[in-house]
Amino acid sequence: MRSPGKPRLALTLALLAVAWTAWQAPRPGAPAFALPAPLPASPLPEPRQAAHFASRLLPLAAASAHAASLAQLQDGTLLIAWFAGRSEGAEDVAIYLSRLEKEGWSLPRTLASRPETARQLRRHLRKLGNPVLHVDTRGRLHLFFVSVSLGGWAGASINHKFSDDGGLHWSPAVKLTTTPFFNLGTLVRNPPLDLQDGGLGLPAYHEFIAKQGEWLRLDAQGRIVDKVRMPHPRDTLQPTLAALDEQRALALLRDAGPGPGHVQAVSSQDAGLSWKRAATLPIPHANASMALLRLSDGKLLLAGNPGSGRTSLLLYLSRDQGQNWQALGAVETGREADGKEAEFSYPSLLQASNGDIHLAYTWRRRSIRHVTFNPAWLAARAQGDITQPAIPAAEDGP
Template sequence: MIKLTNLLRTTISAFALLAMVNTGRAQSIPNPWRTGIVTDEFVYQKAPYKECHAATIAETPKGLVASWFGGTKERNPDVCIWVSHRVNGKWTEGVNVANGIQNDTLRYPTWNPVLYQVPGGELMLFYKIGASPGTWKGYWKTSKDNGYTWSDQMALPEGYLGPIKNKPVMVGKNLTSPTSTEGKGGWRIHFEISPDLGKTWKMVDVAKGTDTIDAIQPSILTYKDGRLQLLARTKNRAIAQAWSSDKGMTWTPLSKTNLPNNNSGTDAVTLKDGRQLLVYNHVLPPGKLAKGARTPLNVAVSKDGKTWYAALILEDSPISQYSYPSVIQTKDGMVHFIYTWRRERIKHVVADPAKFKLVEIKDGQWPKVEGYELPVIKGETKDL
């Protein structure tokens, strides 16, 4: 009995040692698509609502501010706009700053907040109110104290929606908002330009192009030679692009890039070193389908907006969805991503772009690297 017990102890110890060795080996092999990430956190763990979506982020003189919409479910009338600040390394509890109450008997959901910090000025918050994207209207507020208190709600001029998902860009003295419509005229991209920070506006259309591309939710990239580039979500299984050589007053017709799109939101930012950064789901929908899974969530970098290099995979679980990312670069050079995590929470990831290990994306395929396998997505995904 004693000999059997000793043998059993020896066997268990051997298996434990083997497990420790194998675990050590696994931990010693870093995920090649996480190089450069310095922070990976949730904005909150619990909230007084079931679902959330469409986060946005801005850097104010007093630090980071984030916003998103949250409620029972997208399109539900109780969906409101929430705001949180990152203070001493932690996000504060979300505060409800806007709702869709029209009167005692009518209430609409709110949608797609967009934060923008005017250089040397106020913090802007744009959002939409309405029963659906085809009927919503644009509203905005401003804050003089970095998003802790807000002005009264202001309606944008009739027909104007403000930045539809992604942040505006200051082009010279013009606040240039990337926007789009999804109403009776189908999916169309346009820009709303204000020379006086929202007092007056003008609209610039973008043609669908020979491929009749259905696109929404553009973002804006800038180049040292003065050109602008838009990148946008489509129903055409590819990210769309267009170019402007006159500060956004006119644009080339839309065309497809060589990057796939799963009919889900993207965002992009021009880095301080002149490179372009794109965050998106690198997913090609199967067959002729326009929609695909909202996982994984990827980051690519380019010098010219044409040749793209794989940089990061922010999420790679086969459990969808990781979607609607927003991205900014802060004054310290770090890149901040904020996005929907399974519609349950909002995720915040910080990365150092100087540490990215880039691999060229060829023929629209995310590169294969030794020691890493892309997730296998089986069946249909929810909330596409």
């Protein structure tokens, strides 16, 4: 007698195969990175420029703040998004946005709340997190963020919304389908790279069962047309990317494996169609997010935490496309009033149209700090002319 379970199994496998085939939409043509236009040259040679460094804390949105993301509109306006609430994962956590005005950073405006996003997605949500801002080559402002319906962050999915008027009005949130099976376990943390066809290459990571970096290719309409895993023998998370030219890219990954962590790396020679493991950087690093930025002069700037934890935020500079790195010391380090380790983490980097470099990061889990410095300050730091932490440890916050 034929077992009734076999036809059911065959039917289930056939349906899964159909679902996978349907999800794997035809790939468009070969991608290429859209590199930013060169910045105008300074009227003074770099050694004669005055080194500039400044910092300020953003207005408070809630008791706890985390995971900043920077973007600049085409009119030059600087934006920062982050999530805030009673604590990470709390039901009141929302995504907030602030813009830099003449008087300073504006009061935080809610970009996405849990109830509003649940209504737009038509599903129950437990929590939100990890906003990512990006302005594409057309001037459209994108917001990617994660939401969780059940369980912890391993059960997260990616959501996307956009604005065509600089963040004044936004489209409803749409959940990206990154896998045909339950669509769980995929998160974002760092900004995408622009592609010449108008699409985006979005670095993502999978945190359900296995931990690994991923590359999501979106077309100009925001639809996922390709997904490629970033192979690595260790557990890795939160890739941060820099395009080296139209075809080559470097991705640095958070080391989530056992034992002491280092900065892990993968690279692509075909604009994200495939990724291969690259040499581990000789930089001890905590199990925490990093930010990588290709500067206008081709150097690479890295912000992250040392191997000892999140109590210091450090900068590193590479002049040879990531082969060698120079430690530039701490931007900020310190402890809380009770002697416990403070947290300065989850950095975001951006070079503005005037050449200034902007850094935003979690400040003691209570606020977001914004730092700005020019290439002259960075050069002085690299030459050893500035060695002390850029922000005094005794500086008080809100």
